[in-house]
Amino acid sequence: MLPVADAPSVRRYARELLARYPGRLATALGLHALAAASGLAAPRLLGELVQGVHTGTTGWTVDRIAIAIAFFVVVQAVLVNLATYASARLGERVLAELREEFVERVLALPLSTVERAGSGDLITRSSRDVAALSNSVRYAVPEILIAAVTVVLTVAGLIAVAPLLALLSVVSLPVLVLGTRWYLRRAPAGYLRENAAYTDLMDGLAETVEGARTVEALRTAGRRQARTKVDLRRSYRTERYTLYLRTVWFPVADLAYLLPTVATLLAGGWMYLAGWVTLGQVTAGTLYVQQLVDPLDRFLSWLDELQVGGASLARILGVAHVPDDRVPVPEKPVGRQLAACGVRYSYVDGRDVLHGIDLVVRPGERLAVVGPSGAGKSTLGRLLAGVAPPRVGSVAVGGVPLVGLPLPELRGSVALVTQEHHVFAGTLRDNVSLARPDANAVQIRAALRAVDALRWVEALPQGLDTVVGSGGRQLSPAQAQQVALARLVLADPHTLVLDEATSLIDPRAARHLERSLAAVLHGRTVIAIAHRLFSAHDADRVAVVIDGHITELGSHDDLVAAGGAYADLWRSWQADLPRQGVQDGEEDHHGKGHAKGHDQWARVRGGLVSG
Known part of the structure; x- marks a missing residue:
């Protein structure tokens, strides 16, 4: 999983974020203070009214006090609305900035880290955690500010009216403090475990959905269901724990609210009988104490929500704690030769998937990388494209490590296109020009x-201005892949890594497309990670990768003539074509030949390793 920020980092970031808007924060706090101060008038006026009735008063005095109470109630209502509006504006501004920074952090993540973390963690952080944080910023923070200001001013009003009764309001303070400390010591870790369990659940579900065909083909549905059940049980246990914390803390808090009111009534009555306080003071003091219940309750209730938001903020900020896998160097590449020297790479510590790869790709060369699934072809392609740094060894272009080049310079030198592609919501023109926004x-x-x-693009209703992607025209997988390849052509790098880039296009179109690319990309270095052997046939050299090793390297003709494992594979693939009714050189059933040839890897695997 991606890292999680510690508590001091979260608090420091929250303070820095609020400090960026001192004017808005001061306005919101000032309005809340005025609203709370307006609310202090009613209990005192009611106390004066009770005292006046007790000692004797006039009807005009009663009317005057009633009018004053009504005035302050209206003023408080207006100020509360203004304060809520000011808090909401501040919260939305803070939330917008936080979301923008989160997107920037996610986009800056090294691709190797994204691949290791999986999609579930990022999905959870960008959806569930952002939603929880939004709730905290929009509601929890303003409500806590309002409650805190109200409590402080109410206590001040109680002290001003009846100092002796004010002492009784602290009778519940030990219970409240001890209960809250007990809760706060456990809640942050509990909510982090809850979010982590939910991440595991989402990660498993995402893997199952994305790999549904593989799950069905390998008949592993039972195993996937078993994992989901385990993840659900873990998520249930973590949520039950946080629920347990709330069921203990909230009743303790409710008890703490009642104690001051009961103590004020009982002790206040005794003090009145003893002549220490007046009836008006007892009335006002009791109303003030009762008035403390609501802001205290809101404060503690939203404090729980703030713990949820704090845990989410820690996970969101943790994205920025991922170390950069790039180490800039001042040197500039000299030439375009791509070289891998002693490269080792692992996704899990202690389990290398590439073992001491040495490979030099000459400028302008077309190199085909072939091998069975899981042999390390795609991993090698990503390292040659600078997507991830090797664990040991180096991959350099022009004598400069790829991980030492700034990203814009790297992508202008080496580009990777995989069978995974994405069509963004927008016009087709915008989708293609992502590689060069200034392209005409x-x-x-x-x-x-x-x-x-171009032919099918011009046949669209609005041509390049046709809206595609979500909410627009849906492109077929082959069309979407062609759009991705068009971006590659527009980017115009000198070295291309094609990781099965034409795998979703039918064999005849793929053959035609690869010939078109060969003509357009003449003079550029092309590394094609291929399943179809006709791609290897067209290459200048072929690298055979088995179990993380390059076991054979040479031209197609040389490898066939050598009679090794590649030659056995080629003969098996060729022999299968006539049985499908296809003559050598025809293209209609290359996909079937490829499928048969792919199966042959299992038979020649031993020879490839030993060779």
């Missing part, structure tokens, strides 16, 4: 023509 229509059309996509 002529350049965009040229890129689409290069990947054989």
Whole structure:
């Protein structure tokens, strides 16, 4: 999982965030203070009314006090609305800034970290945690500010009216403090465990949905269901624990609210009989103590919500604590040669998936990387594209490590296109020009023509201005992949890493597309991680990767002539084509030949390792 910020970091960030808006914060606090002060008038006036009735008064005095009470109630209502509006504006501004910073942090995450963490953790942080934090910023923080100001001013009013009765209001303070400390010592860790359990649950569900075909093919539905049940039980236990904390703390707090009111009535009555206080003081003091119940209750209730928001903020801020996997160097690449030296890489400590890879890719060369699933082809491709740094060894272009290049310079030198693609909501023009926002229509059309996509693009209702993606026209997987390849052409890097980039396009279109790319990308270095062997046939050299090792390296003809494992695979793949009714050189059933050839890896695996 991604890291989580510690408590001091969360508090420091919250203070810094609020300090960016001193004027808005002062306005909100000032309005809340005025609203609370307006609310102090009614209990005192009622006390004066009771005392006046007791000692004797006039009807005009009663009317005057009633009018004054009504006036202060109206003033308080107006001030409360203004204060709530000011708090809401401040909260929305703070929340907007926090969300923008979170998006920036997520986009700055190293891709290797994203791959290791999985989608569940990021999904939870960007959805559930952001929603919980939004609730805290919008409601919990303003309500706590209002309650705190109201409590302070109410206690001040109680002290001013009846100092002796004010002492009775603290009778419940030990109970309240001890109960709250007991809760606060346990709640943050409990909510963090609850969020972590929910992350595991989401991660498992996301994996199951994304890999539904694999789950079905390998008949692992039972195992996935078992994992989901385990994750649900863990999530249930963590939520039950936080519920237990609330069921203990809230009743203790409710008891603490009642004690001062009862003590004020009983002790106040005794003090009145003893002549220490007046009836008006007892009345006003009791009303003030009773008036403390509501803000205290709101304070503690929203304090619980603030713990939820604090745990979410810790997870959101934790994204910024991911160490950068890039170490900038002052040198500039000299030339375009891509070289891997002694490369080792692992996703899990102690379990390398690449073992001492040495590979030099000459400028302008087309290198095909072939091998069975899980052999390390895609991992090697990502390292050659600078997506992740090797655990041991180096991958350099022009003598400079890829992880030492600034990202803009890296992406202008080496680009990676995988079988995973995304169509963003917007026009087709915007989707293609992501690689070069300043590209004009002529350049965009040229890129689409290069990947054989211009014909279907021009057939769309609005052409390049057709809205695609969510809420717009849905592109087929092949069309979406062509859009991704058009971005690649527009980016114009000198080295390309294609990780099964044409796997979702039918074999005839893929063959045609690869020929088009070969013509457009002439003079550029192309590393193609391929399943279809005709891609290897067209390459200058072929690298065979098995169990994280490059077991064979050479041209297609040389490897076939050598009679090794690659030659066995090629002959098996070729022999299967006539049985499908396809002559050598035809393209209709290359996909079937590929499928058969892919199965042959299991038979020649031993020879590849030993070779």
